[in-house]
Amino acid sequence: MYPRAFDYVAPETKQEVLDILAERGGEVKVLAGGQSLIPMMKLRFASPGTLVDINRLSGLDSIDIQNGHLRVQALARHSDVVRSDVVAAENDAMASAAPWIADPLVRNLGTLCGSVAHHDPEGDWASVMLACDAEVVAESRDGGERVIPIAGFLVDMFTTSLQPTELVTEVRVPRYRRGGGNYQKLERKIGDYATVGVATHLELDDAGSISNAGIALTSVYAHNLKVTDAEQALVGNAPSVELFAEAARIAAAACDPTSDVRGSAEYKRDVVRVFTERGLTASLAAAQG
Amino acid sequence: MEITISVNGTDNTVDVEPRMLLVDVLRTRLGLTGTHIGCDTTSCGVCTVLLDGTPVKSCTLFAVQADGRAVKTVEGLKQNGDLHPIQAAFKEAHGLQCGYCTPAMMLVGSVLIEENPDPSEDDIRWAISGNLCRCTGYINIVKAIRLAAETVAASS
Numbered sequence: 001m002y003p004r005a006f007d008y009v010a011p012e013t014k015q016e017v018l019d020i021l022a023e024r025g026g027e028v029k030v031l032a033g034g035q036s037l038i039p040m041m042k043l044r045f046a047s048p049g050t051l052v053d054i055n056r057l058s059g060l061d062s063i064d065i066q067n068g069h070l071r072v073q074a075l076a077r078h079s080d081v082v083r084s085d086v087v088a089a090e091n092d093a094m095a096s097a098a099p100w101i102a103d104p105l106v107r108n109l110g111t112l113c114g115s116v117a118h119h120d121p122e123g124d125w126a127s128v129m130l131a132c133d134a135e136v137v138a139e140s141r142d143g144g145e146r147v148i149p150i151a152g153f154l155v156d157m158f159t160t161s162l163q164p165t166e167l168v169t170e171v172r173v174p175r176y177r178r179g180g181g182n183y184q185k186l187e188r189k190i191g192d193y194a195t196v197g198v199a200t201h202l203e204l205d206d207a208g209s210i211s212n213a214g215i216a217l218t219s220v221y222a223h224n225l226k227v228t229d230a231e232q233a234l235v236g237n238a239p240s241v242e243l244f245a246e247a248a249r250i251a252a253a254a255c256d257p258t259s260d261v262r263g264s265a266e267y268k269r270d271v272v273r274v275f276t277e278r279g280l281t282a283s284l285a286a287a288q289g
Numbered sequence: 290m291e292i293t294i295s296v297n298g299t300d301n302t303v304d305v306e307p308r309m310l311l312v313d314v315l316r317t318r319l320g321l322t323g324t325h326i327g328c329d330t331t332s333c334g335v336c337t338v339l340l341d342g343t344p345v346k347s348c349t350l351f352a353v354q355a356d357g358r359a360v361k362t363v364e365g366l367k368q369n370g371d372l373h374p375i376q377a378a379f380k381e382a383h384g385l386q387c388g389y390c391t392p393a394m395m396l397v398g399s400v401l402i403e404e405n406p407d408p409s410e411d412d413i414r415w416a417i418s419g420n421l422c423r424c425t426g427y428i429n430i431v432k433a434i435r436l437a438a439e440t441v442a443a444s445s
Contacts, residue, residue, distance in 0.1 A: 001329055008290065008307035008353050031354075038349045039331050041308075051307065053354060103419030104397075105334055108343045109350070190418040191332060 003041035010053040014060070014139070017052055017167055022141040024050050025164040031055070032074055035102065035110035036118045060169065063087060069135070069172035070094075074114070078107035091173055092286040093181025093201050093214075097128045100183065103191035116150075117168045119223070121157040122193040126224040128183055130154070131199035131214030132173040138166040145169075157223045179203035179212070180286025184275035188262060194219040195262040196271040198251070200279035202239070204287050210234045215247065215276060220255035220268050227251045230276070239284050248276035292356035296321065297365030305352050312336045312347035315362060323363035323392045327421070334420035337393035338362050344397050346419075363392030366399065374444075375399045375437040384433030386424035393420050398434040408438055 011017050021028055027049035029037060040046040054060070054074065061075035063084045070090045072081065081087055081098040088095050101107055101115070101124055115125040116136060128134075134150040140163065150171075153160050162168060181201035185194050197218030205211040213234035217225045230250040237243050257268035293302045296319060303318050315321045315338070327335035329348050336348040339361040347360075366373040375395045378384065385391040394417060401408055401416040408416070413434045414427070422430060 002310075003308045005306065005308055008351070010353070010356075034351075034354075035331065035349055038351070042329070051351075055354065103334070104416060105337060105344050105346050105419035106331065106349075109345050 001042040003038075004044060004047040006041075006048055007050040008053065009050065010056045012056050012058075014057055014167070014169075015141075017054055017057065018139060018141040018165075020050065020052050021165045021167060028052055028164070030117075030167060032114040033077060033110035034114075035106045036114065036120060054167070065090070065175070066172070068175050070175060071170050071172040072112045073170045074111060074168055076111060076113070078102065078110050078112060078115075079104070081112055082107065090175060091132065091181065092179075092283065093128050093132055093183055093199055094173070096181065096282075097124055097183035097185070097199065100124065100185045100187070106191065113168045113171050116153070116171050117160060117162060119154055119158055119160050121221070121223045122219045123224065124183065124185065124194060124197050124199075124218055126150075126154055127197055127199040127216040127218040128181075129171060129173070130216035130224055130226040131181065131201040133212075133214060134171055134173045136162075136168055137170045137172065138162055139169050140165040140167070151226060154224060176203045176212070178205075178287060180283045180289070181214070182279040182282040182286065184279045184282075185218070186271055186275070193262075196220055196257075196268050196275060198272060198275035198279050200276065200283045202234070202280065202283040202287050204239075209236060209238050211236075213247075215251055215279075217251065217255050217272060219262075220257040220272055222256070225255060227254045229254065234280075239280075244277050244280040244284075247280060248273045251276040290353055290356075292353055294352070294355045294357075295359040297361055303352075307351060307353050309352050310348055311338070311350045311352045311355055311360070314352040315347065315360070321362050321364050325389055325392060327389070332421070333390075334397075335390050335393050337396050337420065339396055339400065342400070344400055344419075361396070363395060366395060373399060374440045375402070375434070378437035378440060379430075379433045382429055382433035382436045384426070384430045386422075386426045390420055390422045390424075394422070394430050394434075398430075398437060401434065402438040402441055406438060406442055408435065410435070 029048035031053045078101045185197045201214035203212035213231040230247040252273035325335040327333035
């Protein structure tokens, strides 16, 4: 299968990329890992006039700590996240999700930033980022740097608030002092979309009560769904089996899965409940560990 | 666009449209038909090649992206005319039935045993989890990769 013909440019500096985006705007797609974009181009769901390959840029593949955040830059691959000691030490939800992104071959090219910017409603990273209150950093030639909270970045399926002139340069999550997280994913086989995915994140205060909570769901709504009501039910309370069951009940009620080859709506809704309980339990264990 | 790709240690300069996929340049322009096309939708992994030593799906990479980079295909596995230990092990352990997935399985296996000289069955199954064998001959594929690791360990 072949995409429609396009202009291909592979600049070596970020400034050149930003210039092209400023000048050609909406007809341009940025190529990072390409593991979602190239299949879409081959199916001709996407037909950009110009493809800007950013893989020749240097200094854009770090995963590190910057200004109180764990930062993942635009060219860090999923496999880099899997192998990252910084991620393992800093963010349980990301560390737990990374090995379940796509398959090993796709993980070698695909990027976390690209996955978030693509916003496939069945993508795993967007849920993890919603649970962890991530921010997306975008740059443009004329607008400089813009920091966008993840909830405002993800607008709807395959739709974000990124402007056509902007380049996503990093996705970052706040560091936490005492906390833990988890990602539960049910898939039919490695590389398939999630039947159900649940990202959870908990932070505890000195007394052991929940000071911050994140719950977000994959593949059971029209887009990745942050379950704010369930999060609010947790915050301010001491963690308990009953409390987690209540949050799980709220999450199951909030989702709106469709029946398909991966399972019935009723089944998926119950998996959301079970995974939310399991995820919160695992998050608490990580926070207390 | 004129691009130069090092394939199995030899520089190849070809003139390609940007939309041409790496797998098609390898097969139709360079005649290296050991890299197969299966699903053509980033699912099956039979088009796996090593890009600067890393296994990737060559149906999901434009050839222009490989300009100036090194690609290794199954044709590049043998060393000084002898079978690579992974090839010898697939032969010995009957690691193939129809053979369609075999080049990809061997390339992935060769990288695994370099990175992890003593892989467990789980390690091997995890490493090949992006590669489908529709004969479902996984048991012998796993055995072959394990045998290759043992062969390399015994000879070093």
